[in-house]
Amino acid sequence: MSTKKVHKAWAFATAAVVVPCVAAMPAEAAAMPFTDIKNSGSEAELYKAVSELYSQGIVFGTTSTTFSPYQNLTRGEAAYFLAEALKLETKNVVNPGFNDVPTSHKYYGHIAALAEKGIIQKGTNYNPDHFIKRSQMAKILTLGFNLQQATTLSAPFSDFTKDDNETNKNIQTLLDYGITQGTSATTFSPYTDVRRGQMVLFLYRTLQKAEDDFYIISVE
Template sequence: MEISCATPGASIYYTTDGTMPTSNSTAYNGAISLTSTTTIQAIAVKADMNDSAVAAVTFTRRSSSGGDISSVPGYDVSADKTENGAIAVSPQSASKGDTVTITATPDKGYTLESLTVLDKDGKALTLTDKGGGKYTFVMPAGKVMVKAVFMDDNTMLNFFTDVHAEDYYYDAVLWAAQKGITGGMSDTLFAPNAACIRAQIVTFLWRTAGSPEPKALSSFADVPADAYYAKAVAWAVENGITNGTTDTTFGPDETCTRAHGVTFLSRAAKANTAFGNSNFADVDANAYYASAVKWAVDNGITNGISSSLFGPDSSCTRAQIVTFLYRMYQGK
């Protein structure tokens, strides 16, 4: 077969393996010899000009006695412009009877509401859901148009109205809410920017561990037996995750600092054995939380508040603690 371009001085590049051609693909220098069914995709490239649209054609081997290669027309598979998501089709040109794959990828916080493939007469084609956002259809004789609609994913609205798709902690809070690890500060509010207190973090850890029954309730004077965090505190103490603020008090309402947070998590993970200096100027190598900070940074659970400071005494917000938990357990 031969390929030509009407633009003088343009170079032609092509592929035969189904990938999109670029200026790094095989340069066309003359007739191409084909011995089997092949789809040729080609572009024309010239300096100071935009690359041409991709041209594609499928050559199908006939079973005639001569064994000739003859051209079978390839029809365009076009995707309509979409918002809040992306549609990819492969191949972008196909012959009648070919299988075409559509991949639908919604933006964060959105979900695929509908997907339709229309033939040249506006008739909807049958789609097969392959899972993972992939769908296939059989190419008809003629061009087709793919149309998709992406809508808000309202899953979070079943939990909290103050956590939005663009928030860095969205996935973490959704994970925690779905698994019953955390509740909100009210029926509809998570309060992501509120300071996390000691009672909350041990409760989050306890629930993440499956809410195991402690051997006995603690004897802390400020932890009533009927408190929502009573079993969590007892479990945390039994497992060496944390102690009280004194011999007789736990301090359930005291704010959890960043140093406390990474220390509790590393002890719960039984991983507070990191060695070496974390290189933060405000983390003394002899600090009780030094190895926990190193472990947290090494495992991508949290970084410092700057390139040189960890901020061990800064308050941890509810969003931050849940995000730390999410990264810790999702990384397994």
């Protein structure tokens, strides 16, 4: 496998798609109000990620003083986080027609914005209160940030899904970009729920890479 560095304007796939404007990371984040994440040890990166994304209005806590990083993330919350990270228009949006997402729903604008961009698929229901899976997370990040999708599966995961190669490619894409990793040396756990803290880390790492040059990973 070889790696070459390219300017970020060319690191995204699909020439016909304009890369969405993403939030720039501030030099210093505002003081974080959440007391359930430590700014040390194994939580140091998470603390920094939550602090910076919270200061930009991209993520929110479960209370005024707790973020609940180990609580599972709902599909509605995921839509909010991603739409805000991409700086999408969430007010003047086209109704995607989900039966379970009326215009009065608290995440309606964010869900509609993602549907309008083709980041999530339109259908009968969106299930905003269901937990988002790791495979679904890989899809919305790959599509949302127009990451160059992997063409070869190089990870040694025994749980790559056999009937959905598109999902496998999205998972491999995040691995190639260094946004996430497996749950073990041989598993990705695509149908495991994503936790709130994990999603923040994935978004933070992707936004950090958007500031700098991306790396295109090619397997030879």
